[in-house]
Amino acid sequence: RAVKRNRVKRLIREAYRMNKHDLKSLLNKQNKSMDIAFLYLKDELPKFIEIEKSILKAFSILTDKMEEKR
Numbered sequence: 040r041a042v043k044r045n046r047v048k049r050l051i052r053e054a055y056r057m058n059k060h061d062l063k064s065l066l067n068k069q070n071k072s073m074d075i076a077f078l079y080l081k082d083e084l085p086k087f088i089e090i091e092k093s094i095l096k097a098f099s100i101l102t103d104k105m106e107e108k109r
Contacts, residue, residue, distance in 0.1 A: 047079045047085065047090075051094070055094060061098065065105060066105075069105065071105075
């Protein structure tokens with residue numbers, strides 16, 4: 040199980056690293072910071088595209104919420 044768990048963690052980290060720039064720039068503009076945690080609750084191993092799609096959706100929701108508060 041540890042091998043699968045570590046693979047999922049690596050996929051999530053890489054998807055976050057590749058897509059964090061938009062969220063970070065918005066946070067810097069608003070002079071705010073944010074802690075984010077991602078949970079993966081399925082038993083099967085995901086593909087990178089699935090993980091990246093989910094992270095982009097989460098970022099989209101977060102940016103929409105932050106822009107509403109302005």
